[in-house]
Amino acid sequence: MKYIKEHIMFIFPMLAILLGIESFIVFDRMSANYEQGLKEDYSMLVLADTPVTLPEFKQLDRRISSIDTIEKHSIVKEMAQGMNGISAEDIMQSLPHFYTIHLGSFLDSQEIEQIKGVLLASKAIKKVETFGKSHNSSYNLFIFIRVVLWTFVGFMTFTSLFLVIKQMEIWQFAHKERMQVMEIFGASTMLRSGILFKRAIIDAVIATLLTSGLFAFLRFVWIKQSHIDLLMQREALLFAYKDIAILGGIAMLIVVTAVMMVVIGSKESKL
């Protein structure tokens, strides 16, 4: 019973840390996905007197990743049919060239204004429309969610680390005399702390498997049963197999640090 209690007292805070970290990983993946979506949805409209190619746009600002030329021929043709004496070619020649510009990364409104300024400084470009207001509100919402989650994860990790350290103090008290006796008889640090490492590593593996199992369940079982389209389309973001390695690595780092603290704290004193 005591043995199980000692394990649970370590696994729980580890679990809280790993849940926090996995939540952060999932949010990071989702925010990257969301950012990608915002980036893809966002475009600037450019009017130019003369044709401008992608390399020329890139020369103006490297953050421009692609352009679409807005096709105007069919519209002009329809317009010309309703106008006597004016051919479609005449209209085409008098109209500027329209481009939709896509950016390589998600930028804030200040950076977009900067790009607008650079584009307008070019002789060929007459007008740039940035749709700054809608872009900025999306961006601010995005930043707000990120800050809220980071705060939550940070608080959870801090509280849990405190619990892990408390548990370490209990271990230190429980194992101090054994480690000191072993040291007196010439045991190496590894041998003295072997039992602690073994126990802590088992707990770290259990906490990693429980956390990974929970998120795998959410991805492979719960989402499918939830029938929420928004989630079903993004189920891959909720859990990836590499998360097990990341969580395992972090859990090992925590336990090795924690055990080393116990070992250093149990240095031979006056027996």
Add this chain to the structure above:
Amino acid sequence: MANIISASHLTLGYSNNDADIIKNANFKIKKGDFVFITGPSGSGKSTLLRSFYGQLKPKSGNLLVGAQDMNKISKKKLQELRTYFGIIFQDYKLINEWSVAKNVVLPLIIAGYNADVQETQAKRLLKHVKLSEHADRLPLELSGGEQQRIGVARALAKNPTLILADEPTGNLDEYSSNVIWDLMENANEQLDATVVVVTHRIPNIFSIPYRHLIIENKGIYEVH
């Protein structure tokens, strides 16, 4: 006989600011000696013993244990040196969450002997200290005298070159004390181990020759 411990102008203390506990002591302990170190409470008997197993470095002077200069000994060398010692404490210092058998073979575990050797040795040692029937019990389930016999068995586990005992019978009744003294006499005679015992009082009945060092006024003197 070669010296196993050699002290010259040895001064011991817990820090440079504190008063000296042992001052300017000179003595030698030869291989195979059985040595009692006596002195009043607080005279520095246990402190002296600690310096032998490297828990306390000399403040000044020289202390050689085996071939090792205890002033300069590295952590690694000290670790190795200690595997040649058997140390017995007044309060036993057993690992209470381990069985009696496992406690007894601690030096073999540290030396990396396999489980079969450990088991065989545990049986032999527990038979030697007449505790065979308690092999699977925990130390705290046994009496003080029995716990100290486990401590002695542990000290003998790896046929130590040097046995250091700090008040080994300090907490025991007369019967248990006599058992412990018998075991230590045997270790000295049969294993040819050097034995250094710190004690308040030398036992009345002691059948083998021994040397007596006394600590007085921070100095160490031989009683002839």
